[in-house]
Amino acid sequence: MRRVSNAVIASVTLVALCSGAWLLGSGAEAHPPPQPSPAQAAASGGAARSAAPALPHSPPDRIRIPSIGVDAPLIGLGLTPQGSLDVPPARKKNLAGWYEAGTSPGERGTAIVAGHVDNAEGPAVFYDLGSLRKGSTVEVDRLDGRTAVFTVDAVEVYDSRSFPDAKVYGAARRPELRVITCGGGYSRTTGYQGNVVVFAHLTGSHH
Amino acid sequence: MRRTARLLTGTALAVAAAGLAAAPVYGGDTGSLEVYPSSVVPGADVTVNTAACGSDGTASGDADAVGGGTFTLAASAHEHEAIGQFQVPPSAQPGTYEIVATCSHGRHVTGDLLVTLAATREQVEPRGHVNTGVGGALGPDPVQTAAGVAALAVAAAGGTWLLHRRARGDGI
Numbered sequence: 015m016r017r018v019s020n021a022v023i024a025s026v027t028l029v030a031l032c033s034g035a036w037l038l039g040s041g042a043e044a045h046p047p048p049q050p051s052p053a054q055a056a057a058s059g060g061a062a063r064s065a066a067p068a069l070p071h072s073p074p075d076r077i078r079i080p081s082i083g084v085d086a087p088l089i090g091l092g093l094t095p096q097g098s099l100d101v102p103p104a105r106k107k108n109l110a111g112w113y114e115a116g117t118s119p120g121e122r123g124t125a126i127v128a129g130h131v132d133n134a135e136g137p138a139v140f141y142d143l144g145s146l147r148k149g150s151t152v153e154v155d156r157l158d159g160r161t162a163v164f165t166v167d168a169v170e171v172y173d174s175r176s177f178p179d180a181k182v183y184g185a186a187r188r189p190e191l192r193v194i195t196c197g198g199g200y201s202r203t204t205g206y207q208g209n210v211v212v213f214a215h216l217t218g219s220h221h
Numbered sequence: 222m223r224r225t226a227r228l229l230t231g232t233a234l235a236v237a238a239a240g241l242a243a244a245p246v247y248g249g250d251t252g253s254l255e256v257y258p259s260s261v262v263p264g265a266d267v268t269v270n271t272a273a274c275g276s277d278g279t280a281s282g283d284a285d286a287v288g289g290g291t292f293t294l295a296a297s298a299h300e301h302e303a304i305g306q307f308q309v310p311p312s313a314q315p316g317t318y319e320i321v322a323t324c325s326h327g328r329h330v331t332g333d334l335l336v337t338l339a340a341t342r343e344q345v346e347p348r349g350h351v352n353t354g355v356g357g358a359l360g361p362d363p364v365q366t367a368a369g370v371a372a373l374a375v376a377a378a379g380g381t382w383l384l385h386r387r388a389r390g391d392g393i
Contacts, residue, residue, distance in 0.1 A: 028379050030373065036369075038368070038373070073257045098349040133354075134355055136357050138354075183348070186222065
């Protein structure tokens with residue numbers, strides 16, 4: 015009897031030890047969001063595929079990126095007092111925003127969409143944005159019933175301290191889109207070091 | 222017979238009058254007309270939308286205040302909103318204008334449009350990086366950590382017990 019109970023205690027102890035170690039180990043393990051590879055950077059001087067004709071102004075209401083499983087509503091975003099783009103409320107994991115005072119997606123110019131890579135609970139809407147590749151499709155549903163279809167030209171990562179404002183936010187002659195999230199390494203004290211930025215241009219639209 | 226007819230006509234008129242009197246129920250101004258962009262330069266296209274017209278409601282729009290004429294708001298699949306567009310004439314003067322939409326069932330909704338001169342418009346672009354993450358995807362999951370600590374505590378208790386028995390010579 016005693017022998018049996020010793021064996022039971024020993025095995026319970028062993029199982030508890032192993033599972034405790036595994037739980038602590040894997041829980042603390044870093045699961046950083048994917049980052050774009052240099053191959054996804056903008057081709058130097060390469061003429062991008064021809065753009066589709068611009069659409070009239072219309073606020074968007076949804077963004078879809080099928081290749082990374084994104085399908086999220088869009089809310090309007092403004093600027094922070096410091097002049098940087100505001101962000102959607104972090105509590106809602108599946109929510110992105112667009113810069114309302116700027117170009118609407120599909121219109122001629124640079125439309126800007128931003129969303130969280132994660133929040134306090136874990137991965138959020140644009141967690142996989144860094145794994146997007148050139149040629150992928152980004153679709154934006156608009157309130158006028160049209161869907162603007164964009165094709166990815168580049169996926170870049172920029173450090174916060176040297177963020178290329180003109181390249182990311184600057185005006186464009188054709189309808190373009192930027193999709194922005196956090197990335198570029200993470201530090202416990204200062205958070206994410208930069209942003210992943212997807213550059214895309216309009217290649218079609220449908221109702 | 223004629224009398225009956227007159228009676229019926231009278232009743233019909235009364236019902237119609239009651240209907241008219243009741244109409245303002247739909248004429249209330251709950252719901253509004255959203256105007257995008259709400260601030261434009263002369264010559265710009267403006268999109269308006271409203272959810273006030275119901276699921277399959279269309280509406281007629283009136284941008285005469287700013288010289289944009291009348292236009293139609295068509296029903297869309299997007300959250301039961303009626304949507305329409307008009308152009309602000311290049312000759313429009315700066316100021317705030319009221320844009321009106323009247324639903325097919327009679328309800329009025331209004332929204333404001335601000336017209337500014339081109340010089341003051343100069344689209345403001347955001348600057349700098351965007352704070353779109355807090356590292357929640359990287360840190361330890363508190364629940365998992367707690368479970369791990371609990372499991373290790375069980376292991377420690379079991380180990381202690383076994384050692385204790387062994388020390389007492391209970392045979393292991």
